[in-house]
Amino acid sequence: MEHAARLPAAHSPLPAEASGQSLAVLAQALYLINLLVAPGLAFVALVWLWRRHRDSAPPLARQHLRQALWVSVVAGVLIAGLSALLMAAGGLHAAWTWVVVLTYFVCIHGALVTMGIFALSKAMAGQPWRYPLVGPRES
Template sequence: MSDDNQGKPLAIISEGLYLLNLLFPLLPLIGLAWLRYRHRNSEFDLVRNHLPQAFIGACISSGIFIAANLLILLLGGYGSIAALITFEVYFIAVVPLFLIPGLMALIKAMSGQQHRYPLIGRKYAR
């Protein structure tokens, strides 16, 4: 492996966990938090680019998921029509906004390239 691609497996794993977090919120976030803590001073540019952005994106999407659940609880619980509408809006509007950049980042990580997430990736772009 060349020096540029040594962090490639970890970049791929971090982007995969980010995408899993969209389907199963919070559990992959724990894995991303552990990876972020363990590799916070990584010497590989690919890891320093992909891992923090995936972690921040997963935190934001998990926060929105938790907010949607709190809204459901405030509007009458999970048996109400408000729950159905809230989750429909979440899965139709919010998930694609996070899914598309995540898929693009995964493709870039698999090809060993840097990627910049919209809005949150300016600090980590190289």
């Protein structure tokens, strides 16, 4: 009875290690950690993981690593870069600057986190994922 309650990992004929599922999950988890808990530190870990496994990882892991790393860079530009430009354009002492910057930040950050949650769920299911609009196309 105990074995009947277990489900196969991602319904894949390969174990999670062979399919790259564990590495894919780690990549997407680091993406979310970078956005939510430890910005910068998690990004460095993601870059290290990508450099270590970019050529040797199974296709699923390689795809998730590439997506997570690329979208982390895009997220940094969208969040930090454009917020700084908005503040520079509007001036730090104008109330409307802060209204626009905070609204922009909350919307963009929320969208990036939501996409990261979808990406993590796809990695946990052993399925590929491409971030809409900002994710790199597969070559």
